[in-house]
Each structure stands twice: as structure tokens, then as C-alpha cells.
Amino acid sequence: MTSPESLRPRPRPFWADARFLLGIALIVISVAGVWLVVASARQTAPVFAAARTIVPGESVSADDLRVVEVALGGAGDVYASPTSLAPGAVATRTIEAGELVPRGAMGEASASTTTTVVIATVGDVSATVAPGSVVEVWAAPAGDRGDYGTPRILVPSATVVSVSRDDAVVSGTQVSMELVIPRADVAATLTALGDGSGLSVVPVTGATP
Numbered sequence: 001m002t003s004p005e006s007l008r009p010r011p012r013p014f015w016a017d018a019r020f021l022l023g024i025a026l027i028v029i030s031v032a033g034v035w036l037v038v039a040s041a042r043q044t045a046p047v048f049a050a051a052r053t054i055v056p057g058e059s060v061s062a063d064d065l066r067v068v069e070v071a072l073g074g075a076g077d078v079y080a081s082p083t084s085l086a087p088g089a090v091a092t093r094t095i096e097a098g099e100l101v102p103r104g105a106m107g108e109a110s111a112s113t114t115t116t117v118v119i120a121t122v123g124d125v126s127a128t129v130a131p132g133s134v135v136e137v138w139a140a141p142a143g144d145r146g147d148y149g150t151p152r153i154l155v156p157s158a159t160v161v162s163v164s165r166d167d168a169v170v171s172g173t174q175v176s177m178e179l180v181i182p183r184a185d186v187a188a189t190l191t192a193l194g195d196g197s198g199l200s201v202v203p204v205t206g207a208t209p
Contacts, residue, residue: 044069047079048101053132054091055159057114057180060106070100078102094132094159114180116161117189121175122148122198125163133160134204137179137189142196151200154192155185158201177201 048065058064067082080101089106119137129135137155140148161178181189192199 044071045081047072047081048085050095050097050099050101053097054095055132055161055180056091056093057112057116058091058161059109060085060089060091065101068100080106096132113183115183115186116178116180117186117193118176118178119189119193119199119201121177121200123175123200124165125175125177125201126203129160129163129201129203131160131162134158135160135179136202136204137181138200138202139192139197140200142198148198151198154188154197154199155179155181157182157204158185175201 046067047070049068051064051066054060054064062082062085065080065085070079072079080103084103086106086108088109090109090112091105092107092112093105095101095105122140135158136153137158138151139154140151143149159180161180164176166174166176
């Protein structure tokens, strides 16, 4: 005679339970996802960083850059690398020393809308003015008695390439500056240099190079 216990279905092993298998699958997927994220974060790529401050219009060569290994993920194509530096490239904006160099910060020399000039100021300039600074250039017409007339803005926005001070002059400190200016301002600047106008430089507070 068959007992009730023998008619009762035998329980399935826990590893055959669909919920158990689904849980195992979710754990495996989660671990694999974390591993992929960590592995991706550890991958680095060689890109350029500026070895010095580079101003708009300057030629950019390998000597002005240094290669750094950086984990950029999907943003790797945004920055210039040893394989993307084209001969004759020029900076299209100021690139600060140590900054990673975006590809958009360099272009062809033929497309440049700026050029460099060297001026001497009639007096000293602010100590805050340094390579990469954005300044205004003011010009005052020379008078008949060695004085100057009312100054006016000659170049609204120029970028400083270099500043050289000569404290040996009798009349005080003479400052020679190399500036990057728009090509549209070149004619007026050369005219001011030629007619003896007094040139002064004023830093533009809060300006972004």
C-alpha cells in the first residue's frame, strides 16, 4: 500500500531554481561591469601639455610641448597627441603652461588672424602683466614740446608674448613688449610707432586669454 509520503513530490535542488540562477547571473554581470569600468579608468593615452605659456599666433612645435600619460576615457580625441601635431601649427588661443592642449587650440598658420609687434612704452607697466596677459594698448600723440596729447585706445585687446624692462635708462624704466594683435590693428599700430606717439599698456581685468 502506497504511503502519503511516497506520493508527495520530491523538492527540486536549490540550484535548479530559476530565481537562484537569475541571481547568479546578475552577480556575474555586476562583477564584469565593475571590472570593465575599472579597467577602462586605468587605460591612459599620450597627449600633449604645454611646456610653457603659448600665446595666439605663435608657432607650436614639439619643443613647446611635453607628452603626458592621462586617463581620458572617451575624450582622448579632444586633445592633441604626438600623432596629431601638424608641421607649421600655430596657437589660436592662449595655452597656459601645464595645460593639456586641445586640438581646437591649434590651427594652420594661413588661417591666423593675428600677428606680433614689438612696442616700447613711455613708462613702466603693471607687475601683473606677464606672458599670456590680455592688455589694452593706448596711444597718446606726441606734442610740440615733448609732451603728449589725449590718449586713445589703439588696440582694445592684445596678448603679451614677452616683457623686457631696462632700468638703466636715465629717464626711468623702459619697457619693451612683444604683443600679439589682430591684423586689423596693424596699420594703426605701425602709424603710432612711426609718428612718435607715446604708447602705454593697461591690463584688462578679468579677461580670459
